[in-house]
Amino acid sequence: MKKVISIVSAFVLCLAIFTGCGAKEVKLSEVMDKINSDFSLSLQKLESADELNTYYSIDTxxxxxxxxxxxxxxxxxVEIVLIEAVDADAAARVESALTTRYNAIYSQYSSYTPEQLDMVKACKVTKDGNFVSMIVADKGSEMLDVFYSYVK
Incomplete structure (x- = not known):
């Protein structure tokens, strides 16, 4: 019985090791370059994590x-924010901060520029593992597909 438990434990550990080896490395700067190229965008780049804190109240x-x-x-x-959080708890906090910002955009545009509201409604905040995104732009769902092509 002890031998069976040892073998099963060793097998589980081997699976855990090999599962980690398949993790995909994603450079979010490359994803953003692809989005800019595909959709001909000319936006202002946020250069530091401190700016994430300033604009979105995200802890660096x-x-x-x-x-x-x-x-x-x-x-x-138009705001495109792609973040890889350090862990699942951090991803949840980032998602919450971006959702707060999305709701503020939604509220602002429903009051002042309702013609843009349909575009904002079509956009969203997403979380996939430790990757979190907020894409608020024309063709936002297509941009999200580009993001997913890298992170999934």
Whole structure:
């Protein structure tokens, strides 16, 4: 019986090791470059995690890597934020912060520019493992597909 338990334990440990080997490395800067290229965007890049804190109240300690761009003219609600959090708890906090920002955008555009509201409604905040995104832009769902092509 002890031998069976030992063999099963060793098998489980081997599976755990090999599962980690298949993890996909994603550079969010490359994802953002692809989105910019495919959709001909010209946005202002957020350069530091401190700017994530300023714009989105995201704790810099929660961020492993990010790529974020916003409309510098604020003519339209265009914000693309791609974040890899350090762990699942951090991802949940990042998702909460981005949801708060999305709700603020939704509220702002429902009051002041209702013609843009349908576009905002079609956008969303998503979380896939430790990857969190908020894409608020025309063709946001297509941009999200590009993001998913890298992280899934």
């Amino acid at each position: 300690a929660d961020v492993k890597q990010f790529a974020a761009e916003i409309d510098p003219n604020n003519n339209a609600p």
